[in-house]
Amino acid sequence: MLMESPWSRTLAGQPALGSGAERTRTTSMRDVEMFTEITGDRNPIHYDLELATASPFGGLIVQGGVTTGLLNAVVAEDLPGPGTVFLETNWRFLKAVQVGETITASVKVEHVRDDKPICKLETLVRNGNGDVCVVGTATTYTMPLSRRVEGLLER
Secondary structure (H helix, E strand, O other), X not given: OOOOOHHHHOOOOXXXXXXXXXXXXXXXXXHHHHHHHHHOOOOHHHOOHHHHHXXXXXXXXXXXXXXXXXXXXXXHHHOOXXXXXXXXXXXXXXXXXXXXXXXXXXXXXXXXXXXXXXXXXEEEEEEOOOOEEEEEEEEEEEOOOOEEEOOEEEO
């Protein structure tokens, strides 16, 4: 008897080993302010231009959560796709991202479980010059989601 793959109940299906996805955006002071509103992180390195310019960063930087937040979008929207959440992340921050800098977050599938909708991903965030800002791995779980199609409930 063949068992149905748990991936068949996910919206995007089972990702292929080695497949990848990426998203790009330009950071802004609004990102910093919204992140502060959510978390309360008011570190002056994000707000005090004079202090930040005199620091090793050379200017205002966005919070690390803004930088890695783009990885959340790639995982939840693109690969593995809708219904995906992080089970574990292991990230190293190698270079700060300045306010106004363009970054690209990418993921690549390193391992896919057949018995559960779980993946291990290589994760990377680069700036517009191609410098690595964040590098690491993430383990994800993709839950089955139902959707309505032409008035019918489809799994």
